[in-house]
Amino acid sequence: MVAVRIPPNFFGIPFGLAGLGNTWIMAGRNGDVPTWIGDALLALGALTWLTVVVTYAAYALPRPRTLVGDMVDPITGPFVSLAVITPMLLAAQGVVPHDLALGRILVDVFLALTVIYGGWITGQWIYGRIDIDQIHPGYFLPTVAGGFIASAAAHLVGQHTLADVMFGLGLICWIVLGSIILNRLFTRPRLPAPLIPTLAIEVAPSAVAVLALFARNGGQIDIWVMLISGYGLLLVLAQIRLLRLYLTLNFAPGFWAFTFSWSAVATVALHWIARGEPPGHRVYSYLVLAAITALIGGIAVRSIVAAARGRFLPPPAPPAAP
Numbered sequence: 001m002v003a004v005r006i007p008p009n010f011f012g013i014p015f016g017l018a019g020l021g022n023t024w025i026m027a028g029r030n031g032d033v034p035t036w037i038g039d040a041l042l043a044l045g046a047l048t049w050l051t052v053v054v055t056y057a058a059y060a061l062p063r064p065r066t067l068v069g070d071m072v073d074p075i076t077g078p079f080v081s082l083a084v085i086t087p088m089l090l091a092a093q094g095v096v097p098h099d100l101a102l103g104r105i106l107v108d109v110f111l112a113l114t115v116i117y118g119g120w121i122t123g124q125w126i127y128g129r130i131d132i133d134q135i136h137p138g139y140f141l142p143t144v145a146g147g148f149i150a151s152a153a154a155h156l157v158g159q160h161t162l163a164d165v166m167f168g169l170g171l172i173c174w175i176v177l178g179s180i181i182l183n184r185l186f187t188r189p190r191l192p193a194p195l196i197p198t199l200a201i202e203v204a205p206s207a208v209a210v211l212a213l214f215a216r217n218g219g220q221i222d223i224w225v226m227l228i229s230g231y232g233l234l235l236v237l238a239q240i241r242l243l244r245l246y247l248t249l250n251f252a253p254g255f256w257a258f259t260f261s262w263s264a265v266a267t268v269a270l271h272w273i274a275r276g277e278p279p280g281h282r283v284y285s286y287l288v289l290a291a292i293t294a295l296i297g298g299i300a301v302r303s304i305v306a307a308a309r310g311r312f313l314p315p316p317a318p319p320a321a322p
Contacts, residue, residue, distance in 0.1 A: 018260070020296045084117060107156075115169070152214075210225055256303075
């Protein structure tokens with residue numbers, strides 16, 4: 001059997017499914033939907049993660065230069081981190097509620113791997129040569145998303161000091177990397193078409209930071225939640241201006257960059273709706289849930305259709321010259 005070469009951004013597929021599962025879990029806790037739906041989506045995310053990891057490893061492990069090349073590549077390197085961030089999220093949301101001891105072990109293992117890879121790739125960015133035009137919002141993934149998700153996961157398993165340390169890691173990296181990324185987006189030429197979907201990741205840091213704060217304070221809307229949510233609202237509204245650009249793109253696996261980013265925003269919105277309980281709050285919750293499910297479900301269906309037509313995987317590399 002010939003091993004299939006898949007790019008690291010395929011790790012965004014189970015990451016997006018895990019995000020959707022997290023949104024449905026939140027809706028279930030609010031009493032809006034059955035909780036088993038969120039658990040089923042998390043199980044699907046876990047199965048997809050395992051499939052992507054096994055497929056990627058089957059090709060990369062016999063060819064160490066492939067793995068190293070993906071890690072040091074300034075475009076693909078950030079996406080490799082999702083291989084360890086996704087199972088940490090799945091363990092925190094899908095395992096901890098059913099088996100705290102096992103969940104804590106899984107969270108700790110993948111949290112450690114997340115921090116190790118985040119430190120390694122930060123060193124790589126310092127050591128290696130990166131052209132400013134190669135930087136994209138995916139640079140938030142290893143340390144910003146990794147730090148905030150690790151913080152929320154650590155709180156869920158009762159490791160509150162570790163959770164605060166991880167929140168600090170994510171917050172400072174967000175400040176530093178956010179400035180660099182926005183400088184690149186503001187002042188340099190537009191991202192190439194395959195990377196344009198990563199612009200959706202701009203909405204993720206504030207949303208994931210708020211989710212980490214909710215895990216810390218028991219879901220209360222305090223001053224820190226309001227401050228970060230305000231900046232998050234700005235970036236969500238900024239995406240409206242990008243709709244025209246998104247609509248010019250041909251469908252590609254990179255569209256999975258929309259999934260976790262917007263599922264995190266949807267989960268925060270459900271928190272706010274549940275706490276504020278405005279008139280008709282259940283209707284608002286169902287609208288949010290329907291919108292995010294339609295978005296991610298639509299991307300999943302398009303992916304399946306593209307795969308059936310042989311247009312989802314990148315073309316195989318030409319054989320090496322003898």
